[in-house]
Amino acid sequence: MSSSQDFMLRITGYSDRFSVRPGETINFHVHSENEESYQADIVRLIHGDTNPDGPGFKEELIHTSVSEMYPGKNQPIHAGSYILVPHCNLFNVSSFTISAYIYPTTPIVDVEGVNVGSQAILSKWDIKKETGYGIFINDEGQLCLRIGHGSGKVEEFSTGKPLFRKMWYKVGASFDANSGNIKVFQRPFVTNTNGGHGMSMLNPIEDTMGMIETSSYLGTPSQNDCPILIAASTYEKRSGRTIFGGHYKDLTEPLEIPIHAEKFNGKIERPKLSNRSLSDSEIELLLSCEGIENVPNELRSSILGAWDFTSNIVENAASQTIIDKSLSLSHGQCVNMPIRGVPGHNWSSKYMSFVHAPHEYGAIHFHDESVDDARWESSFSLKIPNGLKSGVYGARLRVNRIASPETEDYIPFFVRPPKDKPTARIALIMSTFAYMAYANDNLSVNSVIAQLLTGRVPLLQPEDLLLNKERGYGLGTYTTYRDGWGVNISSRLRPILNMRPKYIHILSPSLWQLNADLHLVDWLEEMDYDVDFHTEEDLQVEGVELLKQYDVVLTGHHPEYISEEMMDYYHDYQMQGGRWLYLAANGFYWITVPHPDNPNIIEVRKGDNGTRAWTINPGEYCNAFDGKHGGLWRVRGRAMCKLLGVSFSSFGLTYSSYYRRAPDSELPECSWIMEGIGLDEPIGDFGLIGDGAAGLELDRYDLELGTPHRAYLLAHSEGHNDMFVSVSEESTFHARGYFSAGTGETNPKTRADIVYYKTPKDGAVFSVGSMAWCGSLSHNHYENNVSKMMKNVIDGFLSSGPLP
Amino acid sequence: MVSKGYEPPKTALQKDYSFTAVDDYDSRMYILPDLLDQESREAIIAEHKANPMYKGTRPGSPAPMYSKTLTKLIDKLRVVPQKGKHTIVETIPWEEYTIGILPGHRGGTVKLTEEKYNSRGEAEHSIFLKRLKAYLSQYGIELDK
Numbered sequence: 001m002s003s004s005q006d007f008m009l010r011i012t013g014y015s016d017r018f019s020v021r022p023g024e025t026i027n028f029h030v031h032s033e034n035e036e037s038y039q040a041d042i043v044r045l046i047h048g049d050t051n052p053d054g055p056g057f058k059e060e061l062i063h064t065s066v067s068e069m070y071p072g073k074n075q076p077i078h079a080g081s082y083i084l085v086p087h088c089n090l091f092n093v094s095s096f097t098i099s100a101y102i103y104p105t106t107p108i109v110d111v112e113g114v115n116v117g118s119q120a121i122l123s124k125w126d127i128k129k130e131t132g133y134g135i136f137i138n139d140e141g142q143l144c145l146r147i148g149h150g151s152g153k154v155e156e157f158s159t160g161k162p163l164f165r166k167m168w169y170k171v172g173a174s175f176d177a178n179s180g181n182i183k184v185f186q187r188p189f190v191t192n193t194n195g196g197h198g199m200s201m202l203n204p205i206e207d208t209m210g211m212i213e214t215s216s217y218l219g220t221p222s223q224n225d226c227p228i229l230i231a232a233s234t235y236e237k238r239s240g241r242t243i244f245g246g247h248y249k250d251l252t253e254p255l256e257i258p259i260h261a262e263k264f265n266g267k268i269e270r271p272k273l274s275n276r277s278l279s280d281s282e283i284e285l286l287l288s289c290e291g292i293e294n295v296p297n298e299l300r301s302s303i304l305g306a307w308d309f310t311s312n313i314v315e316n317a318a319s320q321t322i323i324d325k326s327l328s329l330s331h332g333q334c335v336n337m338p339i340r341g342v343p344g345h346n347w348s349s350k351y352m353s354f355v356h357a358p359h360e361y362g363a364i365h366f367h368d369e370s371v372d373d374a375r376w377e378s379s380f381s382l383k384i385p386n387g388l389k390s391g392v393y394g395a396r397l398r399v400n401r402i403a404s405p406e407t408e409d410y411i412p413f414f415v416r417p418p419k420d421k422p423t424a425r426i427a428l429i430m431s432t433f434a435y436m437a438y439a440n441d442n443l444s445v446n447s448v449i450a451q452l453l454t455g456r457v458p459l460l461q462p463e464d465l466l467l468n469k470e471r472g473y474g475l476g477t478y479t480t481y482r483d484g485w486g487v488n489i490s491s492r493l494r495p496i497l498n499m500r501p502k503y504i505h506i507l508s509p510s511l512w513q514l515n516a517d518l519h520l521v522d523w524l525e526e527m528d529y530d531v532d533f534h535t536e537e538d539l540q541v542e543g544v545e546l547l548k549q550y551d552v553v554l555t556g557h558h559p560e561y562i563s564e565e566m567m568d569y570y571h572d573y574q575m576q577g578g579r580w581l582y583l584a585a586n587g588f589y590w591i592t593v594p595h596p597d598n599p600n601i602i603e604v605r606k607g608d609n610g611t612r613a614w615t616i617n618p619g620e621y622c623n624a625f626d627g628k629h630g631g632l633w634r635v636r637g638r639a640m641c642k643l644l645g646v647s648f649s650s651f652g653l654t655y656s657s658y659y660r661r662a663p664d665s666e667l668p669e670c671s672w673i674m675e676g677i678g679l680d681e682p683i684g685d686f687g688l689i690g691d692g693a694a695g696l697e698l699d700r701y702d703l704e705l706g707t708p709h710r711a712y713l714l715a716h717s718e719g720h721n722d723m724f725v726s727v728s729e730e731s732t733f734h735a736r737g738y739f740s741a742g743t744g745e746t747n748p749k750t751r752a753d754i755v756y757y758k759t760p761k762d763g764a765v766f767s768v769g770s771m772a773w774c775g776s777l778s779h780n781h782y783e784n785n786v787s788k789m790m791k792n793v794i795d796g797f798l799s800s801g802p803l804p
Numbered sequence: 805m806v807s808k809g810y811e812p813p814k815t816a817l818q819k820d821y822s823f824t825a826v827d828d829y830d831s832r833m834y835i836l837p838d839l840l841d842q843e844s845r846e847a848i849i850a851e852h853k854a855n856p857m858y859k860g861t862r863p864g865s866p867a868p869m870y871s872k873t874l875t876k877l878i879d880k881l882r883v884v885p886q887k888g889k890h891t892i893v894e895t896i897p898w899e900e901y902t903i904g905i906l907p908g909h910r911g912g913t914v915k916l917t918e919e920k921y922n923s924r925g926e927a928e929h930s931i932f933l934k935r936l937k938a939y940l941s942q943y944g945i946e947l948d949k
Contacts, residue, residue: 005913007895050897112886112909161810207810405897444891445906445914451882456857457931459924460893460904460914471911482910504894509857655868657861682863691860721858721867722875745867 008465011038011072011397012409012495014374017600018432019414019535022386028395028411029376031495032072033466039401040380041067045392045412047522047778048501048515054688055778057502058522059394066382066395075377077473077494078239080263081338081370082232083307083322085330086255090275090304091124092223097278098122098135098145099172099286101189101345103196103267103363105483107163108141110265112446112482115139116368119264120233121171122271124226127235127261130154131222134233135173135184136262137163142210143186145173149218159186159210166198167208168345170287176277177220183277185211193349196617228305230271230322230332231366232260241375243333246598250321250333257335257375263368265483269344270362272326273305290362291325304328309340310362313354317341317361317624318596336474337372337489337601339365341627343619353622353629361619367481371474372601374494390417390532392430392514392521394501405462410500412514417532420549424530425798427550428520432492432535433561433592435513436602439476439496440467441613444506446479455654455723458506463497473497477604478613486614488630491601507653508771509690516775517556519688520583523777527791537599539566547573552797554581557774558697561592561604564626567633570643577761579797581790585697585752585771586611586648588640591633593625607631611651611727634705634729642706645755646699646769652724652744656695656772657717658685659754664712669804670756673714673766673792677785683715684786689775693786698724698752699769711757717770718751720744762802766793831943835880838873839940842948848874849933856928881935890931892924901927 013030020026032038046058085091098121106116121143123134130148138144144158163169163186173184187209190202202208226234235258242254272286282299286292291308292300306326312319317340322332334340341354344363351357382395394410402408414430417423443450444458445468451457467473473494475487498505498513505512511519524531532550539546540563547553547569567588574580589610595601603625606612610632623630633640641647660682665674677683684693694717701707724744731740744750752769759765776786796803812818839845851874861867870878887908893916895902903919906912921927937947 007893007916052898110909114909162812405894442910446886446910448883448886452879456924457890457892457928459901460891465893465914468914469911502897655858655860657867658863685860685863687860695860719861719863719867721861721869723858745869 005465005469007406007462008469009409009462010034010036010406011399012466012497013379013395013397013411014493014495015395015411015413016493017413018492019416019538020384021416022384022388022418025381025383026413027378027381029075029374030070030379030397031075031376032399033074035074036072036399037069038072039069039398041396042382043394043396044389045394045410045501045518045521046525048518049511049688050502051510051688055522062388064382064385066380070379072399073377077371077374077470078259079336079371079471079474080232080260080368081334081336081366082260082263083230083332083338084257084335085228085230085305085324085332087225087227088328088330090328091228091273093275093304094177094220095175095276096133097172097174097274097276097283098272099283100271101168101269101287101363102171103166103168104137104163104265105165105485106265107137107165110482111484116265118262120229120231120262121264121268122228122230122273123233124224124228125233126224126226126237127233129224131224132226133221135171137264143171143184145175145182145184147175147216147218147221149222153218155216155218157182157184157212157214159184159212161186161208161210164208166196167202168194172283174277175216180215180217180219181277182214182216183212189345194343194345194347196343196619227258228273229258229260230268230307231264231338233262234258235261243335247318247320247372247595247601248333249597255333264366265368265481267342267363267365269309271307272303274302275304276302290359301327305330307332308362309364310358313341313358313361315355316596316627317354336370338367338370339488339624341622341624347619349618352619353627355622355627365485367483367485369471369475369481370489371494372491384415388415390415390423392518392533409463412499414533414535416534416538422532422549424532425551426529426531426554426794427547428524428531428533428554428556429539430517430533430535431513431556431559432537433563433602434558435496435499436490436492437477437561437590437592437604438498438513439490440472440474440498441476441478441506442468442472443478450506453653454506459504461504463500463503467497477606480614486606486616488605489601489603493600508696509655510688510775513558516689519774519777520554520556523774523782523787523790526782529794536566539569540594540599544569544572544576547578548576552579552581552794555584555587557584557771559584559587560589561602562588562633563592563594567638567643574643574759574763574765577763579764580766581793582644582765582767583774585699585769586651588633588643589648591623591630591636593623595625605630607635609635609729611648611729632729639705641702644699644767645701645707645711645757645765646753646767647702647705648727649698649700649730650720650724650726650747650750651697652720653696654690654721654723656687656690656692657719658692659683659694659715659717659752661715662713665714667712670712670714672796672804673756673789675792676788681785683789684773684776686779686784687772687776688778689772693773693776694752694770695772697771698750699767700749700751700753701755707755708757711755713753714756715754716751720750724750726750758803764797764803831880835876836943839877839945845948848877852878852932853929856925856932878932881932881939884935890934892927892931895920903927903930
């Protein structure tokens with residue numbers, strides 16, 4: 001349990017959808033930490049940067065039926081992935097045997113050295129009433145069998161040997177109701193190839209191999225009507241929350257889930273339950289089968305559950321249904337999205353994808369911090385009024401109407417124009433997949449590298465302290481789970497506390513993602529441009545026809561996470577005459593896959609290449625959601641240069657620099673973009689992100705990576721400091737004095753290039769190659785050369801006829 | 805039949821001895837020599853105070869960066885373990901920055917101290933001084949006032 005935290009955000013929430021059109025309804029789900037009442041209002045967000053050096057915070061109150069006080073409710077989040085098999089009386093056994101393979105990743109402590117406590121492998125266990133049975137890892141890291149006969153009457157039988165981290169084991173336990181005999185065992189199953197990065201040389205094996213045979217004094221487990229849980233046990237069998245719809249496409253009606261505990265970290269494979277005490281050879285036989293194939297008749301009817309995790313992973317491993325191959329057909333459902341299609345006990349290293357060899361990928365990896373959906377009650381709803389201007393909005397929440405960092409939160413959402421009726425010629429595609437990928441990192445509090453990356457002590461705001469107390473609300477792809485595995489799933493159905501106006505982000509001297517994108521929103525408003533807002537989710541669903549409604553399409557400052565379909569749609573837009581501004585750096589970088597049945601959840605595998613928060617483990621390169629190789633788009637031959645003209649070159653999460661004009665900017669094809677900007681005039685030596693327009697992450701042209709051959713170089717940055725380093729994918733040999741080992745002041749590839757090129761049918765692309773660009777737009781009351789250049793480009797792109 | 809108990813190995817390898825040994829070597833060989841006298845220490849402290857978090861680059865001037873000595877020192881100070889590490893909490897936006905102590909594990913409490921500053925830079929510098937004092941004391945060097 002987390003300890004208390006006095007100074008922290010006391011209210012937060014999320015919405016059931018990101019984007020809405022007039023006439024559609026959006027629901028908001030709110031948690032009030034101390035059950036204090038709160039005022040909710042709808043505001044249009046214009047500028048989220050509170051820096052006194054800039055225009056300041058801007059929002060517009062929208063008068064809606066939402067505006068009133070609401071009673072606050074404390075809504076906890078029940079994190080941790082597991083499999084739920086609904087209760088059935090068959091499972092109230094007398095004698096029984098449980099068997100499985102397990103690969104524990106926090107058998108005693110997590111990677112921070114904190115004791116994890118007991119963890120369930122397979123249980124029909126009622127924590128409060130202490131009834132039922134199950135196999136667990138106890139708090140000394142030993143496999144144990146627990147039989148409950150009611151409160152205070154619990155027997156626990158342990159092997160007496162600790163399980164080791166990152167090692168496969170055969171585990172099992174049996175109880176014979178007639179004789180009272182108990183057997184519990186854990187046997188390491190180590191091959192040359194199956195341990196991932198764990199040991200393959202286990203010597204002596206007795207250090208972790210354990211077995212006991214003894215007797216129970218209290219007999220048959222007391223019955224309960226708890227479900228069978230794999231990787232957890234039941235704290236409260238009725239939580240009032242259900243799973244249904246979305247990624248639970250096989251459920252025909254809502255299924256209530258419990259409140260769970262004793263959450264397991266690690267992999268489980270081939271869990272089976274039988275209704276008698278099996279012999280050692282029978283247990284071995286069951287362990288050798290995925291389901292109950294090759295099991296003789298006299299054994300088949302004893303098997304109550306044989307959950308085969310390979311059976312429905314073929315094209316993808318996205319299904320949440322867990323097939324039971326036993327005669328009872330007690331299929332399970334995954335909750336909080338454990339990771340399917342991961343290497344199992346028999347992984348040979350010959351096949352790098354579950355698509356090619358599902359039989360070697362029969363394990364599921366569970367994490368006690370995973371969240372697929374907070375499943376909070378809806379607190380209030382808004383039907384979007386007709387005529388509401390397209391833009392970035394928020395449900396503003398204030399505890400007792402107090403506007404302070406501890407008592408105020410915003411739930412962002414995006415209002416689109418009516419369907420097929422664009423209200424502008426310009427569209428801004430909000431980077432919602434990137435917002436989700438960056439969700440809820442714990443870098444400020446938990447990452448040793450954070451200060452080296454940023455060159456400063458992270459600044460914590462009240463939302464960071466709430467996030468820390470709640471152990472991340474499911475975390476995001478910029479951090480690891482407590483067992484060291486990278487977080488590769490992110491859902492938007494939970495508070496994303498770093499996706500807020502007024503939020504100062506650890507990765508920037510000021511802002512990042514949504515709040516930084518509001519720099520652009522504000523400038524567009526000040527310049528009086530009409531803009532329609534859409535999200536990446538919308539583009540995913542609607543394709544290039546969405547983009548084709550617009551003469552000009554803009555990105556935000558960091559569209560880093562892009563799906564395969566979106567790559568195609570943007571390319572198609574360019575081919576068909578679209579005019580596109582990439583106002584970012586390090587965009588179109590990571591392969592991102594929305595869940596095939598629920599686009600509110602994305603998956604990203606951070607492969608062994610790329611500038612990344614973690615590295616994928618062996619055999620885990622392929623996305624569960626689509627079965628394809630994950631990681632960088634570059635690795636799949638779709639380097640970002642092909643779409644943008646520039647490639648991610650360097651990053652330095654510190655202060656910024658400026659640009660200098662390059663000779664191509666004087667060509668007749670380009671000079672219109674530079675009108676009003678002197679030849680020797682530094683561009684963007686000011687700004688709200690690090691005091692410069694070139695910063696955070698930098699892209700440069702590269703003809704070897706697909707920069708179009710007739711692209712023009714308008715400007716390049718210079719003067720980046722020694723915190724700027726090369727991106728790791730550019731490094732083969734890392735040698736002092738050579739590019740990959742250089743820093744800002746020694747590596748000429750550490751720069752941002754502004755590139756412009758034409759595409760077929762009078763289209764064009766303008767790329768700035770910097771994440772700090774938009775932060776400079778408001779300088780000097782919007783009278784500056786960054787603003788000037790932007791205006792030249794947008795006005796030129798809006799004009800009809802061919803470009804110069 | 806009951807398994808015999810397990811005695812975890814207590815080897816130097818298990819305690820990550822080499823890492824600590826080489827880290828200590830690097831400190832003694834490459835960082836401490838520049839911190840042995842008061843004048844050098846004062847110069848480094850003044851350098852950090854003037855530029856606690858770096859600044860934007862201005863045309864015609866080099867990027868404001870630290871000297872090699874301060875760079876090596878501050879990189880070493882920044883990678884101390886998270887438990888007990890100082891942090892900065894924005895208790896009043898743009899006006900008050902409070903020094904905090906990190907718990908070193910997820911879900912733990914971030915302790916707010918009574919030490920407050922008007923700017924993030926001042927808070928950053930005060931943390932630098934605390935860490936420098938702790939680092940030097942490991943090697944028997946007392947940081948002067």
